[in-house]
Amino acid sequence: MKTVFMFPGQGSQSLGMGDELFARYPELVAEADSILGYSIKDLCLKDPDGMLRRTDFTQPALYIVNALSFLAKTEDGGAIPDYVIGHSLGECSALFAAGAFDFATGLKLVKKRGDLMNAATGGGMAAILGMDGDAVSRALAELGADSIDIANFNSPRQTVISGMKADIEKFAPQMMEKGARKAVILPVSGAFHSRYMKAAADEFGLFLSGFAFGSLKIPCIANCSAKPYTDDAIASNLVRQIFSSVLWIDTIRGLRQNGAGNFIEVGPGTVLSGLVRQI
DSSP, rough: OEEEHHHHHOOOOOOOTHHHHHOOOOHHHHHHHHHTTTTTHHHHOOTTTOOOHHHHHHHHHHHHHHHHEEEHHHTTOOOSSEEEEEEETTHHHHHHTTTTTTHHHHHHHHHHHHHHHHHHSSSSEEETTTTHHHHHHHHHHHTOOOOOEEEEETTTEEEEEEEEEHHHHTHHHHGGGGGEEEOOOOOOOOOSGGGGGGHHHHHHHHHHHOOOOOOOOOOOOOOOTBBBBOOOGHHHHHHHHHHSBHHHHHHHHHHHHTTEEEEEEEOOOOOHHHHHHHH
């Protein structure tokens, strides 16, 4: 049975995350503080200014905790996985684990990604519970909501939609009339993983052009295609991911078909483990 390490993305952050890791990796923590310009330990353990939920702070924090969790797991005798995957922001952690870049380079990329996504205001997202992606697509078409994209195909029972704030607030509640068990508007300011992120993605692409990437030592499955990364597509996939749907169901099913049966969540929370069980 093949093993998959899964790295969580935004929404899995919690106060106190990384507590046991910061003292274990003081040099990496110091390097992170230098890149970020603030104490990552204070942010994660105390969050004095309430910034841990803000995209430009959440993304670096999760990347750091995910990366240190991976290092600790492998150093403590955890076998190197057969595959790595990450949900949205978590894909950057998966690429770090796979050897695409070192810790500091990954943090610089994530910091820029978080800054760009935080600046993309005016959008919104909602989790539609009790409907799969096909049902959500049909319902949106029936409602005439062609301004809304599907951001995350998370599980057969959870689909996330993304669009401009006013459109999400208008159409998300109407999904209940189309068969949704619940529609939950998410606490985000941007229309992540939608057409409205294209400008941010293009700017991220320009930033990525200043970096060179290493060959992957572990297969990493891309959110935007549910297919393995190739060494020459690291930058282009990272750009596409920002405005493309997260194909989580297809990713998990594809791995299952390739013999994966041991899915281990590396980082804070158990969100991804729950989605895998549903799939």
